[in-house]
Amino acid sequence: MDRETFHNCCSLDKMPRQIHQQHCSSHFIEYIESEIPYSKFFKNYLIPNQPCMFSKKFTENWNCRKNWVTVDGKPNLQRLLHEFDETPVPVANCSAKEYNSNPKQIMPFKEFIQYWREYIQNGHSSPKGCLYLKDWHMQRNFPGHNTYKNPIYFSSDWLNEYWDTLEVDDYRFVYMGPKGSWTPFHSDVFRSYSWSANICGRKKWLLYPPGQEEFLRDCHGNLAYDVTAPVLQDKGLYAQFEEACQPLEIIQEAGEIIFVPSGWHHQVYNLTTRYEDMLRMMQQLAVEDTISINHNWLNGCNLDIMWQFLQDELSSVQREIEEWRDTMDTWHQHCQVIMKSCTGIDYGEFVSFLKTIANIRISFLNSCPRNADNCEDLLAESLCALGPHHAAFDLQRVLQIFESMLSNEDFKRLDPSALSFKPEDLLQEIREAVHTIV
Numbered sequence: 011m012d013r014e015t016f017h018n019c020c021s022l023d024k025m026p027r028q029i030h031q032q033h034c035s036s037h038f039i040e041y042i043e044s045e046i047p048y049s050k051f052f053k054n055y056l057i058p059n060q061p062c063m064f065s066k067k068f069t070e071n072w073n074c075r076k077n078w079v080t081v082d083g084k085p086n087l088q089r090l091l092h093e094f095d096e097t098p099v100p101v102a103n104c105s106a107k108e109y110n111s112n113p114k115q116i117m118p119f120k121e122f123i124q125y126w127r128e129y130i131q132n133g134h135s136s137p138k139g140c141l142y143l144k145d146w147h148m149q150r151n152f153p154g155h156n157t158y159k160n161p162i163y164f165s166s167d168w169l170n171e172y173w174d175t176l177e178v179d180d181y182r183f184v185y186m187g188p189k190g191s192w193t194p195f196h197s198d199v200f201r202s203y204s205w206s207a208n209i210c211g212r213k214k215w216l217l218y219p220p221g222q223e224e225f226l227r228d229c230h231g232n233l234a235y236d237v238t239a240p241v242l243q244d245k246g247l248y249a250q251f252e253e254a255c256q257p258l259e260i261i262q263e264a265g266e267i268i269f270v271p272s273g274w275h276h277q278v279y280n281l282t283t284r285y286e287d288m289l290r291m292m293q294q295l296a297v298e299d300t301i302s303i304n305h306n307w308l309n310g311c312n313l314d315i316m317w318q319f320l321q322d323e324l325s326s327v328q329r330e331i332e333e334w335r336d337t338m339d340t341w342h343q344h345c346q347v348i349m350k351s352c353t354g355i356d357y358g359e360f361v362s363f364l365k366t367i368a369n370i371r372i373s374f375l376n377s378c379p380r381n382a383d384n385c386e387d388l389l390a391e392s393l394c395a396l397g398p399h400h401a402a403f404d405l406q407r408v409l410q411i412f413e414s415m416l417s418n419e420d421f422k423r424l425d426p427s428a429l430s431f432k433p434e435d436l437l438q439e440i441r442e443a444v445h446t447i448v
């Protein structure tokens with residue numbers, strides 16, 4: 011990041027995001043044909059929270075684009091079987107609905123491939139339903155395989171950076187879906203961004219700008235499972251459906267990478283050729299065999315959206331258990347526990363997350379290796395590639411959110427001894443580190 015972008019973007023309040031609540035954005039997605047400077051992606055897509063598509067040039071050197079795909083563009087099942095064999099993988103059943111999602115099971119990779127082969131031979135049907143291998147942490151399980159390389163545009167990724175330090179989880183996934191597989195309507199974990207690259211096959215995305223999901227809830231407040239289902243026409247159930255805008259409908263071809271902005275709800279289908287796509291629409295069938303790599307990620311640009319999400323989640327937990335408020339001394343702690351079990355994070359962990367991200371950048375600015383070639387690991391390499399102004403931008407954003415947290419009533423109620431540090435000390439350190447750059 012250059013000095014100018016840093017100065018222009020530091021205070022995001024000066025650059026409000028587009029408000030989509032009342033009107034919808036264009037029905038076209040911006041297309042990035044070849045390399046653009048990182049700062050352009052940052053200014054045009056990350057900060058305004060707008061979707062875009064990268065051409066297949068951005069994935070042409072990935073090993074999986076060669077190794078996992080046959081010459082006629084189909085998944086190379088033989089090769090995949092050889093590579094992953096008995097590995098346990100998570101598999102969803104798209105034909106069954108469980109709450110607002112699909113039930114999942116773990117099975118050996120080879121069992122999934124066997125199912126997939128039979129499914130294709132059977133004219134894309136099976137008594138087992140349509141199974142979709144999804145949310146598989148392939149990269150984490152096989153770090154040495156060098157399957158793909160994270161493009162620089164998505165490298166300011168605090169979510170994976172933080173969870174990597176804990177060594178328990180990450181948000182980097184592989185999806186493999188036969189014809190008919192799809193992902194129900196949702197937005198991503200903590201309102202993160204996602205990027206998704208098609209290794210082979212095609213996907214159709216239905217994207218709704220933030221706020222539109224409010225029109226896509228039933229009379230109990232639950233989000234629609236399938237935004238294309240006829241039941242949404244039922245005014246008694248989905249009273250506001252007519253107020254929702256048409257979704258941005260995007261076809262993603264093999265090799266292309268889509269950037270899905272923060273809080274944009276989406277529904278995704280795996281498709282095949284354009285002809286079959288037409289047939290699908292006529293017959294109301296979903297079509298094709300697709301492999302994709304999907305990462306969830308967030309950073310200083312959408313940190314405020316995550317923080318707002320956490321506050322909204324806590325408020326809804328508080329509403330749920332309001333009736334016990336006066337009967338329990340530990341009611342506020344309980345709200346945090348419930349929030350953690352529902353969303354995967356509570357306020358205490360959010361603070362640890364911010365602290366970890368800040369400390370890494372403070373050390374980076376203090377040592378400041380300016381040459382990416384001298385960096386020892388991938389994290390240092392990406393900090394170097396993004397440069398000291400990006401690190402300073404990150405710190406500035408942590409500072410702003412930290413200040414907002416410190417004045418938040420629910421945050422003030424947390425047990426201070428649960429924090430292993432004094433927030434004021436960290437804030438001071440951040441200010442000093444940013445000062446060295448400004």
Ligand SMILES: O=C(O)CCC(=O)C(=O)O
Pocket residue numbers: 185192193198204205206213270276278279302304305
């Ligand atoms: O590809 C899919 O089926 C779903 C992907 C998705 O929801 C995402 O990348 O955020």
Ligand SMILES: [Fe+2]
Pocket residue numbers: 196197198204276
């Ligand atoms: Fe998603």
